[in-house]
Amino acid sequence: MTIAVIVKGWPRLSETFIAQEILGLERRGLRQLIVSLRQPTDKAVHELNRRVTAPVTYLPEYLHDAPARLLRALAAARRRPGWAAARAAWLADLRRDPSRNRVRRFGQACVLAAELPADVTWLHTHFLHTPASVARYAALLTGLPWSFSAHAKDIWTSPDWDLRDKLAEARWGVTCTALGLARLRALAPEPERVNLLYHGLDFSRFPDPPEARPARDGSDSADPVRLLSVGRAVEKKGFDLLLDALARLPAGLHWRWTHIGGGDRLPALKAQAAALGLEGRIDWQGAKAQDAVIAQYRRADLFVLPCRTARDGDRDGLPNVLMEAQSQGLACLSTRAAAVAELIEDGVTGTLVDPEDSVALAGALESLLRDPARRAALGAAGAARVRRDFGSDSGIDRLHDRFATKNSDASLLPLGGCCALHGG
Secondary structure (H helix, E strand, C coil): CEEEEEEEECCCCCCHHHHHHHHHHHHCCCEEEEEEEECCCCCCCCHHHHCCCCCEEECCCCHHHCHHHHHHHHHHHHCCCCHHHHHHHHHHHHHHCCCHHHHHHHHHHHHHHHHCCCCEEEEEEECCCHHHHHHHHHHHHHCCCEEEEECCHHHHHCCHHHHHHHHHHCCEEEECCHHHHHHHHHHCCCHHHEEECCCCECHHHCCCCCCCCCCCCCCCCCCCEEEEEECCCCHHHCHHHHHHHHHCCCCCCCEEEEEECCCCCHHHHHHHHHHCCCHHHEEEEECCCHHHHHHHHHHCCEEEECCCCCCCCCCCCCCHHHHHHHHCCCCEEEECCCCHHHCCCECCCEEEECCCCHHHHHHHHHHHHCCHHHHHHHHHHHHHHHHHHCECHHHHHHHHHHHHCCCCCCCCHHHCCCCCCCCC
16 A cells, blocks of 8 residues: 655655654555645755655645646546535635635645545545645545644644544544643544654664763853754744843853754844844854754753744644754753643753743753753753653554554554553
């Protein structure tokens, strides 16, 4: 069998967890076709993505850019037995969500249904919002079953009615945090069909942690404590709060912050840093491929990610960058937002403060900046925990078994139950 894996974009720097899963399934012998709703926009490409050999097909990102392709697909779709059901589902959604985006997803689903190779027997989508809409409509058109991996924004910003309809029709699904699992199970007509599957990390892609880090304590202006953050400049990452916290630190405490990531809010963050007089102590590196990111984990002294819930409800799941930083023995400072506490135990494997509290963040920063021994202890404990409990192999094995079984529409529970579906 071949699985069509529907994603927002391929390749994407910010979605290593998807590439890791696709590559892992590929190495276990599962044939996949990657279906992307968008053309790639990132200038760099992870080596991880380059290792994937599955073919990729790109649906028309904007329907007006491919009118002939769309018209052929619509003509073919109208001849399918599933046309009436798919059209009815789409029109019901359109009445509740009268947007161009909703029209685009139905058009993309028609193109997917028309062009899907004959050996594709299953549709699987990453994210329960727009990619799942395409998967759902295409499944109705073709009669193929579908499943999903839900992550973060899709769970928390999609309306309940949209999630309920998809949860009712998908054969099964997984999500990467216990917090997300609770929300989806509360909306699902058959809650046991949604299960927990932490992404975890493929540790073969990461070197062992450095044996030791310099004992920087912020007292030497020529050798400041090196802070690192990796993440897109979007509201839920809380980098504006971090800038406020950095501005609160004592003038005689020496640090330098490196930020890796793109994002729409990057100009605003740079302007905020300038207004706070911090621009000379910040290195804005933009988006980077993973080998460059790993090198930064290894040279940094403290990783900081002040997650929060955005005003539109968007929030992180369990940020992969925290696991990556911990894999390198790097002490982590984050917040109790989202599912971060599922990874980091405050005071044991890292430090957590309340979200939206720049004063508490500044206090935790100052304490950790001055105490290299504490950072080393937290980093070592974090590395031990993440390598023990958050490897990816176990979860990918279970996904492979689910796709490979003839009864892949059954619940995931026979594979070990909700809590067993994690890496490690």
